[in-house]
Amino acid sequence: MVNRIRATTGLALLAFVGIAQAQTAGNCPALPADAGLTWETKTAGNTQFCRALRADGSEAFGLYIAAQTAFKPVRSMRSEEVRIDGHETYWYRSEIAGQPDLQARETAIALPDGRVAYLWIQAKSKDDLASAMQQTSALRFGTGAQLSSN
Template sequence: MNVLRAVVCVCLLVTAGAVAAQTTSECPSLPASSGLQWQSLVQRDFILCKATAADGREVLSLTLSARNPELPLNRALRQEKGGFAGETLYWYQPDLGGQKPPGYDTRRITVVKFDKNRFAQIALYAGDKSELGSLQTLAQGMNLTPSAVAAGR
């Protein structure tokens, strides 16, 4: 039940980002060829960046925070090895309490700890395996902005 609450909280946070969307340089740059656009929400203790495709679909969300999201990442759900901002990581299928909604097979989530008070939570919502690979490659090539790093977010 706690896992389900965590997933609901993340979804609510993402929805809040859509309501208060704005463009910011706090989010990592996206290659022009990706066709993605950031919407962001910047608060004192976190930055939420949500990438949407040309059709309006959310395909990637990135939360930079000074707080550990304490998201349980079940080893049984571990999938691909990857990277983000120079850090090595594993992608996981999200734990939705046994539910497998449409598109579940190509959803991924991970948390990266940079140091004591810097975390990134990344979620991918790919439409198919090919898009999943593209999004993982995109995430691996991202660099955090100097202002986000300096702010300890």
């Protein structure tokens, strides 16, 4: 019984160390210092998942960085024009099944190393949406990031 507890505890610590290393490895963009957010990160193959969490554990926004994304912007769904990492782009409206009141947005950014960052926001109110957009506008992916042509 004690050995089983030690093994389980050891596995949990290894999982925690893996998450901590991913957060400190610079795989997610720099968060705004005054945002009060922290990254929750996971890696699957060559894909890095990053969720910006508020102090209460709720998601402010999320993103993943991968070789490619399935996101295909549709011009008629363009919504807000914004600057992310100093470059102009658009957020695109999206819908979440069964949640018609949710304010959902998505966009993609081409990174200097050839990968793509796909970002999403799912906000319960227009104020939460505006706050998340302001926070994502302050993200820094690295020197010379170029946005995809949206």
